[in-house]
Amino acid sequence: MTAISRIEQICIDKGMKMTGQRRVIARVLSESDDHPNVDEVYHRASVIDSKISIATVYRTVRLFEEAAILEKHDFGDGSARYEEATDDHHDHLINVRSGSVLEFHNEEIEVLQRKIAASHGLKLVGHRLELYGVPLGDDEKE
Amino acid sequence: MTAISRIEQICIDKGMKMTGQRRVIARVLSESDDHPNVDEVYHRASVIDSKISIATVYRTVRLFEEAAILEKHDFGDGSARYEEATDDHHDHLINVRSGSVLEFHNEEIEVLQRKIAASHGLKLVGHRLELYGVPLGDDEKE
DNA sequence: ATATCTGCAAAGCATTTGCGTCACG
DNA sequence: CGTGACGCAAATGCTTTGCAGATAT
Numbered sequence: 001m002t003a004i005s006r007i008e009q010i011c012i013d014k015g016m017k018m019t020g021q022r023r024v025i026a027r028v029l030s031e032s033d034d035h036p037n038v039d040e041v042y043h044r045a046s047v048i049d050s051k052i053s054i055a056t057v058y059r060t061v062r063l064f065e066e067a068a069i070l071e072k073h074d075f076g077d078g079s080a081r082y083e084e085a086t087d088d089h090h091d092h093l094i095n096v097r098s099g100s101v102l103e104f105h106n107e108e109i110e111v112l113q114r115k116i117a118a119s120h121g122l123k124l125v126g127h128r129l130e131l132y133g134v135p136l137g138d139d140e141k142e
Numbered sequence: 143m144t145a146i147s148r149i150e151q152i153c154i155d156k157g158m159k160m161t162g163q164r165r166v167i168a169r170v171l172s173e174s175d176d177h178p179n180v181d182e183v184y185h186r187a188s189v190i191d192s193k194i195s196i197a198t199v200y201r202t203v204r205l206f207e208e209a210a211i212l213e214k215h216d217f218g219d220g221s222a223r224y225e226e227a228t229d230d231h232h233d234h235l236i237n238v239r240s241g242s243v244l245e246f247h248n249e250e251i252e253v254l255q256r257k258i259a260a261s262h263g264l265k266l267v268g269h270r271l272e273l274y275g276v277p278l279g280d281d282e283k284e
Numbered sequence: 285a286t287a288t289c290t291g292c293a294a295a296g297c298a299t300t301t302g303c304g305t306c307a308c309g
Numbered sequence: 310c311g312t313g314a315c316g317c318a319a320a321t322g323c324t325t326t327g328c329a330g331a332t333a334t
Binding site for chain 1: 216235237238244246248250255258260262263265266267268269270271272273274275276277278
């Protein structure tokens with residue numbers, strides 16, 4: 001019997017029914033520090049439980065997202081990507097050469113965003129900020 | 143024979159083969175000042191040419207996007223939305239109550255974005271910034 | 285016990301594509 | 310005329326769902 005993963009503990013605290021599959025998916029996501037899509041979560045979970053179904057991964061990931069345990073992102077590659085939700089908000093900087101994703105937080109931008117929304121009579125309830133870049137000096141090599 | 147639409151003129155200048163369908167789609171998009179998805183473009187085009195196929199709309203919209211005539215956006219509603227590309231860059235502020243889309247430009251944010259990318263050794267080649275808001279004072283009414 | 289979850293396969297959606305026909309240049 | 314565009318319907322890729330059996334509490 002393995003230790004309880006971070007996400008499994010959150011599920012328990014929320015009183016969710018914990019099946020073997022949910023435990024496996026919770027573990028996989030707790031141990032991921034990238035932004036896997038459902039297929040990647042499915043493959044990582046399959047290593048632990050080879051009989052798990054991708055439909056269950058879809059259902060569980062949606063469940064976790066609705067419970068604010070995961071955040072869902074769309075980086076424009078056709079599939080949704082997930083990461084564990086944390087209290088420290090951040091945005092994403094995507095290296096389009098390598099596909100790697102860096103996280104950053106800039107309070108100045110956050111403030112400006114709220115200001116812009118307010119100037120149009122709106123209260124900001126969410127935002128999406130993604131930066132796409134290439135390694136410096138890499139674009140002239142082509 | 144109707145006048146040549148703004149987008150049709152661009153197509154002609156670029157030496158693209160202008161079919162009746164492309165002319166219709168160019169006209170529809172030139173006259174739109176919102177952010178229609180393919181289905182909406184298809185319906186608007188059908189009014190002018192009822193025999194047009196949605197496959198042609200998909201192909202044409204992609205063609206225009208690749209020719210930098212259109213910009214493609216994803217506002218998270220499951221379908222791609224399009225608008226005529228202009229030289230003045232702007233981002234979007236979406237009213238989640240009404241679904242209406244406001245455009246804005248903030249140079250301060252643009253500068254900060256380049257700075258952030260640079261601080262991670264990347265040159266900014268693109269970005270996506272969308273703000274989602276509700277009318278001020280509207281959220282406590284619920 | 286029993287409401288909920290899982291696996292499977294089928295269905296849904298937005299989008300793309302193969303193919304025979306048609307039309308712009 | 311010939312290359313490329315069109316319409317149709319089938320195919321695709323991601324995601325959801327109906328159903329019958331399995332499972333957590």
